Amino acid sequence: LTLENDLRRALENGELEVFYQAQVALADGRLTGAEALVRWRHPEKGLVSPAAFIPVAEETGLIVSLGEQVLRAACRQLATWQRQGLPRLTVAVNLSPRQFRQPDLVDRVAAILAETGADPDWLELEITESAAMQHAEETIGALRRLREMGVSLAIDDFGTGYSSLSYLKRFPIDKLKIDRSFVQGVPGNGDDAAIVQAIIAMARSLGLALLAEGVESEAQRDFLQAQGCAVAQGWLFGQAVPAAAFERDHLARH
Ligand code: G
Ligand code: G
Ligand code: MN
Numbered sequence: 561l562t563l564e565n566d567l568r569r570a571l572e573n574g575e576l577e578v579f580y581q582a583q584v585a586l587a588d589g590r591l592t593g594a595e596a597l598v599r600w601r602h603p604e605k606g607l608v609s610p611a612a613f614i615p616v617a618e619e620t621g622l623i624v625s626l627g628e629q630v631l632r633a634a635c636r637q638l639a640t641w642q643r644q645g646l647p648r649l650t651v652a653v654n655l656s657p658r659q660f661r662q663p664d665l666v667d668r669v670a671a672i673l674a675e676t677g678a679d680p681d682w683l684e685l686e687i688t689e690s691a692a693m694q695h696a697e698e699t700i701g702a703l704r705r706l707r708e709m710g711v712s713l714a715i716d717d718f719g720t721g722y723s724s725l726s727y728l729k730r731f732p733i734d735k736l737k738i739d740r741s742f743v744q745g746v747p748g749n750g751d752d753a754a755i756v757q758a759i760i761a762m763a764r765s766l767g768l769a770l771l772a773e774g775v776e777s778e779a780q781r782d783f784l785q786a787q788g789c790a791v792a793q794g795w796l797f798g799q800a801v802p803a804a805a806f807e808r809d810h811l812a813r814h
């Protein structure tokens with residue numbers, strides 16, 4: 561309850577901040593995009609990890625307003641990067657299952673794009689596999705409308721849910737993000753390597769883009785690249801950092 565009240569206050573006082581983590585092409589290290597990841601700058605506790613408050617936000621429904629704040633901040637940021645004349649990059653924003661179930665989600669996204677002047681071509685929304693697979697019919701409708709607006713769509717934490725190939729084929733999505741729990745095990749763990757190879761083959765046969773999450777070592781990077789995964793994100797390329805640091809570390813040469 562304390563956390564809930566604290567979080568409510570944080571939302572009102574603008575204590576939430578959006579960090580950005582680089583996504584890079586493995587072939588040449590070129591920046592392809594950034595994932596927006598929320599952080600809470602708590603007045604006493606310092607920087608609080610989303611792992612500590614996203615679940616509470618989800619249970620209490622605060623996630624809806626939190627998610628909108630993050631989306632608005634990320635769209636403002638991407639509009640700024642556009643105006644600076646940078647080559648296109650995608651800014652990926654996480655949508656929680658609860659946000660995704662809002663009947664007016666598509667209108668809310670459209671309103672935020674209009675308000676911030678962000679180009680929808682630069683925005684990617686991430687939904688988790690389990691959120692997508694529940695209420696599949698409604699999901700497909702919402703995804704289709706988002707895509708018609710020019711927003712691209714990625715399935716986050718892919719491999720941890722239970723999507724069947726036939727379902728996946730019907731979903732109007734652009735990208736699969738291979739969950740970091742599998743990436744962690746490659747190249748040494750045979751099961752993880754087999755799962756990663758299967759996901760890569762699946763994405764290829766369905767014509768979907770791929771991104772591997774949680775890449776921490778050169779051995780992981782080399783394995784992924786050799787198997788045909790072209791884009792990755794992880795500590796090897798940089799942690800999530802505030803926008804100013806992201807610009808300095810990743811955009812100066814972009
Ligand atoms: O950023 P890591 O930095 O610690 O994030 C932990 C978890 O919180 C991840 O599962 C990530 O997807 C989730 N997360 C981070 N930012 C957001 C956000 O803005 N919205 C939602 N729904 N989840 C987020
Ligand atoms: O669930 P989602 O994929 O949206 O969240 C990304 C989460 O992964 C964040 O908590 C982020 O801090 C974390 N993360 C990003 N890169 C790495 C990495 O290389 N290794 C590990 N262990 N975690 C990472
Ligand atoms: Mn994500």
Ligand code: NA
Binds near residue numbers: 716717739740
């Ligand atoms: Na993930």
